[in-house]
Amino acid sequence: MKMNGARILLECLKLEGVDTVFGYPGGTVINLYDELFSFKEIRHILPRHEQAGVHAADGYARASGKVGVAIATSGPGATNTVTGIATAYMDSIPLVVITGQVPTALIGNDAFQEADIVGITRPCTKHNFLVKDVRDLATIVKKAFYIARSGRPGPVLIDLPKDVQVAVTEFKYPDTIELRGYKPTLEGHTRQIEKAVGMLLTAKKPVLYVGGGAVLSNASVELLELARKLDIPVTTTLMGLGSFPGDDSLALGMLGMHGSYYANMAVSHADLLVAIGARFDDRVTGKIATFAPHAKIIHIDVDPTSIKKNVRVDLPIVGDLRGVLAKMLKVLEEQGGAIKGFREAVAPWLLEIEGWKEKHPMTFKHSASVIKPQMVIQKLRELSDPDAIVATDVGQNQMWTAQFFTFTRPRTFLSSGGLGTMGYGLPAAMGAQAAFPKRQVIAVCGDGGFQMNMQEMASLVQHRLPVKICILNNNFLGMVRQWQELFFDKRYSQTCMELPIDFIKLAEAFGAKGFQATKPDEVEAVIKKGFKTPGPVIMEFKVAREEKVLPMVPAGASLTEMVLAS
Amino acid sequence: MRHTITVMVENEFGVLARVSGLFSGRGFNIDSLSVAPTNEDSISRMTIVTRGDEQILEQITKQLNKLIDVIKVIDFTDGSAIEREMALIKVTAEEENRAEVLRIVDIFRAKIIDVTSKSYTIEATGAPAKIDAILELLRPLGLKELVRTGPAAIGRGAKGWKG
Numbered sequence: 063m064k065m066n067g068a069r070i071l072l073e074c075l076k077l078e079g080v081d082t083v084f085g086y087p088g089g090t091v092i093n094l095y096d097e098l099f100s101f102k103e104i105r106h107i108l109p110r111h112e113q114a115g116v117h118a119a120d121g122y123a124r125a126s127g128k129v130g131v132a133i134a135t136s137g138p139g140a141t142n143t144v145t146g147i148a149t150a151y152m153d154s155i156p157l158v159v160i161t162g163q164v165p166t167a168l169i170g171n172d173a174f175q176e177a178d179i180v181g182i183t184r185p186c187t188k189h190n191f192l193v194k195d196v197r198d199l200a201t202i203v204k205k206a207f208y209i210a211r212s213g214r215p216g217p218v219l220i221d222l223p224k225d226v227q228v229a230v231t232e233f234k235y236p237d238t239i240e241l242r243g244y245k246p247t248l249e250g251h252t253r254q255i256e257k258a259v260g261m262l263l264t265a266k267k268p269v270l271y272v273g274g275g276a277v278l279s280n281a282s283v284e285l286l287e288l289a290r291k292l293d294i295p296v297t298t299t300l301m302g303l304g305s306f307p308g309d310d311s312l313a314l315g316m317l318g319m320h321g322s323y324y325a326n327m328a329v330s331h332a333d334l335l336v337a338i339g340a341r342f343d344d345r346v347t348g349k350i351a352t353f354a355p356h357a358k359i360i361h362i363d364v365d366p367t368s369i370k371k372n373v374r375v376d377l378p379i380v381g382d383l384r385g386v387l388a389k390m391l392k393v394l395e396e397q398g399g400a401i402k403g404f405r406e407a408v409a410p411w412l413l414e415i416e417g418w419k420e421k422h423p424m425t426f427k428h429s430a431s432v433i434k435p436q437m438v439i440q441k442l443r444e445l446s447d448p449d450a451i452v453a454t455d456v457g458q459n460q461m462w463t464a465q466f467f468t469f470t471r472p473r474t475f476l477s478s479g480g481l482g483t484m485g486y487g488l489p490a491a492m493g494a495q496a497a498f499p500k501r502q503v504i505a506v507c508g509d510g511g512f513q514m515n516m517q518e519m520a521s522l523v524q525h526r527l528p529v530k531i532c533i534l535n536n537n538f539l540g541m542v543r544q545w546q547e548l549f550f551d552k553r554y555s556q557t558c559m560e561l562p563i564d565f566i567k568l569a570e571a572f573g574a575k576g577f578q579a580t581k582p583d584e585v586e587a588v589i590k591k592g593f594k595t596p597g598p599v600i601m602e603f604k605v606a607r608e609e610k611v612l613p614m615v616p617a618g619a620s621l622t623e624m625v626l627a628s
Numbered sequence: 629m630r631h632t633i634t635v636m637v638e639n640e641f642g643v644l645a646r647v648s649g650l651f652s653g654r655g656f657n658i659d660s661l662s663v664a665p666t667n668e669d670s671i672s673r674m675t676i677v678t679r680g681d682e683q684i685l686e687q688i689t690k691q692l693n694k695l696i697d698v699i700k701v702i703d704f705t706d707g708s709a710i711e712r713e714m715a716l717i718k719v720t721a722e723e724e725n726r727a728e729v730l731r732i733v734d735i736f737r738a739k740i741i742d743v744t745s746k747s748y749t750i751e752a753t754g755a756p757a758k759i760d761a762i763l764e765l766l767r768p769l770g771l772k773e774l775v776r777t778g779p780a781a782i783g784r785g786a787k788g789w790k791g
Binding site for chain 2: 180243244
């Protein structure tokens with residue numbers, strides 16, 4: 063059947079299983095939007111800024127495991143997507159971002175609202191395309207989705223000139239595509255896997271160090287089985303939270319700069335570290351020379367470039383985690399007898415870790431007079447649904463959520479880990495809510511990050527997305543303030559948000575509800591009321607202004623050099 | 629350590645930018661880069677000379693392989709390849725050194741491709757070390773302009789790059 067480029071794009075999206083897109087109209091996508099007007103199979107959500115649109119698609123993808131789709135017009139629309147794309151790229155989130163472009167005849171002419179978005183996004187996309195001929199469009203869309211979701215996932219951008227949207231051709235969605243330069247290794251090497259199991263079974267102090275790859279690969283079941291079968295303690299990165307139940311007795315919580323004392327001690331004393339979909343980020347390793355000094359390292363990752371990038375690795379395994387872990391379990395099965403002996407051999411190690419847990423549990427100083435942000439997070443956990451999805455901003459609110467919410471399920475914690483994008487939380491929560499209209503979705507923000515994308519309150523109300531927004535308000539850019547306190551002699555340069563905003567009135571201005579707690583004994587009532595109130599709600603907590611995120615490994619220090627809470 | 633890497637890429641717009649962007653974005657060095665289409669219309673071939681220790685080179689080849697448009701990466705550092713480079717060299721050639729320039733050109737089996745009463749333009753081809761050597765001899769005679777193509781490399785033996 064003959065149809066125009068705009069219609070072809072929509073048909074392709076439908077065939078890729080896309081049911082929701084986040085987009086913002088404009089001059090060079092007006093033809094696409096005209097087709098969308100009568101295309102009922104795809105729900106369109108209108109953010110109030112293209113950056114938020116991409117974050118929403120990202121939140122949708124993280125929560126659902128599907129490819130998120132965002133649309134923006136050319137020029138400023140396209141450049142506004144860049145932060146969202148870079149955020150997704152750093153955390154390996156599958157997105158397809160479609161931007162309008164000026165007509166092909168005008169490309170390069172500095173036309174109105176022209177930007178070389180393919181050039182701009184080259185370093186922050188997994189791949190990108192400029193469609194020059196409508197006959198290539200269907201194949202490009204198919205390639206884009208395949209590239210976005212396979213191997214190490216990531217964002218793919220399609221730049222679609224206006225005249226290509228108008229041009230007409232016969233539509234046929236290809237059954238297969240050929241990408242001779244892209245053949246991700248998914249199947250882990252059997253011999254390497256056998257060697258890994260051998261190394262595991264001879265270890266006395268093993269630790270599993272699990273990153274976002276475990277979430278992306280949906281490997282939680284296999285991970286839990288491996289850990290339980292062998293009694294191996296598990297620490298996760300920020301991105302790995304939820305991939306392993308945080309309330310399990312083998313869970314050590316997060317490691318690294320704001321990780322638990324016992325996770326960092328365990329890694330520093332381990333004789334075997336199994337990195338599973340983690341990439342040895344500087345916020346995890348601290349001083350690289352003293353990271354896991356006694357440990358042999360097994361590194362399992364789908365992306366070969368992650369292996370040996372920052373640390374030496376004794377045994378690399380390239381492959382999809384879920385399959386690799388399943389194979390490891392199979393190899394273990396065949397060695398039934400060895401497992402019992404192994405569990406006995408690691409028992410003293412687990413006791414040693416218990417000792418660290420007792421010595422310095424993850425804790426904070428409670429207060430009866432002022433609201434502690436950590437307490438708010440604990441109350442949120444206590445009062446929310448077990449399958450609630452939490453999106454955070456970046457900074458103290460993010461770290462407290464990571465430390466005190468105790469995530470037990472994968473894809474329930476959405477946070478910008480790699481890029482560390484303030485303003486991510488609210489739109490990401492919006493995307494997650496669009497994916498799961500019936501589940502509880504909470505955005506945890508600081509007052510700073512909330513203000514970076516607070517315009518999205520309008521989108522939440524318009525699209526009836528009942529996100530519950532928790533603002534931990536300390537009138538500071540708290541994490542930077544914390545660094546200024548600790549390392550810059552309390553010179554709080556430009557980190558005090560001096561204007562007190564009335565967030566309740568703000569909520570009301572958007573047609574939402576707002577509640578505020580100023581004292582500790584009001585916290586529970588505000589959360590309960592917030593959760594019970596239909597529609598989007600702001601719950602504002604006036605928290606202890608100079609509370610710090612602890613423990614903390616100062617930048618560049620070893621993991622054992624922690625500043626502790628008590 | 630100096631490495632010569634051959635990269636087979638899709639012959640499409642933007643591929644050179646992807647490769648050079650990868651080097652600049654990650655702080656890798658490029659000493660030289662030459663690129664042209666191959667006998668297959670859809671494939672271009674790049675020869676990149678770079679420097680770095682073993683770990684950096686491993687990252688470079690892995691990162692190149694990660695690019696969707698890169699079909700194959702071959703690291704020729706182990707001497708398994710023949711390298712050839714061309715240089716066009718403009719030298720001052722006045723009365724007293726005209727004969728000396730000609731002798732050097734002859735020794736290196738280079739060619740004079742343009743001549744004036746005051747200059748010679750020389751075409752020299754060979755392994756990069758040979759080009760370095762002829763330049764060293766010509767430099768004191770008055771080197772006015774130089775263009776080097778950067779080496780092209782091809783594997784030794786009967787096998788093609790596809791094996």
